[in-house]
Amino acid sequence: MIFDCHVDVQLRPGIADPQGSTIERSLPTLGFDGIDGVRVGKSIRFQISADDEAGARSELDDLCARFLTNPVIEDATITLSPAAN
């Protein structure tokens, strides 16, 4: 069975985000006001083949912890859905 997977990786609250701060500082110069608290993360999409959803989710949890994120400073949100085709 094939699943579409989306892993959203965000820096944990309190961890400095220089990329987000740089975007936020530039906004008023470009004429955008009222934007606050910019945080930049990664959005990783792929397809995973597994016997069932539990198997896919267990492989994904392991993948996130070991490879896609740094669990010390990042949190991952995993979204799994059966592939359309």
Next chain:
Amino acid sequence: MIFDCHVDVQLRPGIADPQGSTIERSLPTLGFDGIDGVRVGKSIRFQISADDEAGARSELDDLCARFLTNPVIEDATITLSPAAN
């Protein structure tokens, strides 16, 4: 009114994604099989202050087109919701 905003930026289909390809090539070495089509994008979160949702959305569309994405090679998905507090 304050809105929570999430902008998910992905490379358009057909645009080469060297970061995704590198992740995909490394996976079998690490013992992860059955993963295919890895694409890496950006996930940007912030709060925007606007009179109403239409105003926030119009500022966001402009912000995405001019600053947060490169519309030639990237697509943005905007999610807007009233802030919790």
